[in-house]
Amino acid sequence: MGRFAVILPAAGRSSRFGDPKQKKIYAEIEGRAVWLRSVDPFLKHDDVAQIIVAIAEEDQELFDRRYRESVAFLGIDVIVGGAERSDTVASALERVKPECDFVAVHDAARPCLTADQVAAVFKAAEAHGAALLATPVFETIKRANADRLTTETVSRDNLFLAQTPQVFRRDWLVEAYARRAEHGKAATDDTQLVEAIGHPCAIVPGSSHNLKITTQDDLAMAKAVLDLREKARPAACGHPYADEQAMWNDLPRLKPSDLFGG
Ligand SMILES: Nc1ccn([C@@H]2O[C@H](COP(=O)(O)OP(=O)(O)OP(=O)(O)O)[C@@H](O)[C@H]2O)c(=O)n1
């Protein structure tokens, strides 16, 4: 089995979140910060050897004050990120321990990831060298001009929405970052850079529930997802599903009474 380092980019500005008092990753859902919820599913995985959280320079004092004990207890390494997401990942990559042969990158702003999804994307990365969670595009895609008038309908065949975690052989990701200047424009995710050096990345089925918090609406949605998941837990209500993934697979066909009795 590989040894995995996990990088959580958490150094963004939350400019689209629209809350001047608090960045999205520090918002709390049922008393636990979004960034800590994003770390949680990795803590359950035996092959995780290191977790690195990269925060913004201006958040250092707040982070230390609020999370010093959690960080020490969980053995998390904290570093300062950069101006763009890829700068943040590049800095974190330099801190990965030598014994880690795979690196997972997961947005600190995706708090609804599950341990089963982590296990699936780790396994695919071991098999293919690189893997990411993604969901198929189900809606009709329009291209518009600057006046917001549609000009074209784009085929959605084989189109996917990229999520995180994105997991790579360490040597591939290091090479991709070493050559990122060749890429031309800023990469919005890490698979772009790995694809650019010639390595396809395997798609592992994600879920719309693994959403990235960008706006306040997304925070409300993440709260609803986690609330639903908490209520649907087998131990909480004694429904017949012992395995969480089996329950999620069946969810579209279930009646509320199957989950909650009555
Ligand atoms: N310089 C940056 C920019 C982004 N991120 C992180 O990358 C993830 C995805 O970025 P995004 O959702 O765009 O976050 P923000 O940059 O904070 O949001 P916005 O673009 O609205 O300012 C987030 O966990 C964010 O903290 C980062 O670590 N360093």
Ligand SMILES: C[C@](O)(CO)[C@H](O)COP(=O)(O)O
């Ligand atoms: C990495 C990512 O979450 C994959 O969907 C996304 O690309 C981040 O995008 P943003 O431009 O930083 O919001």
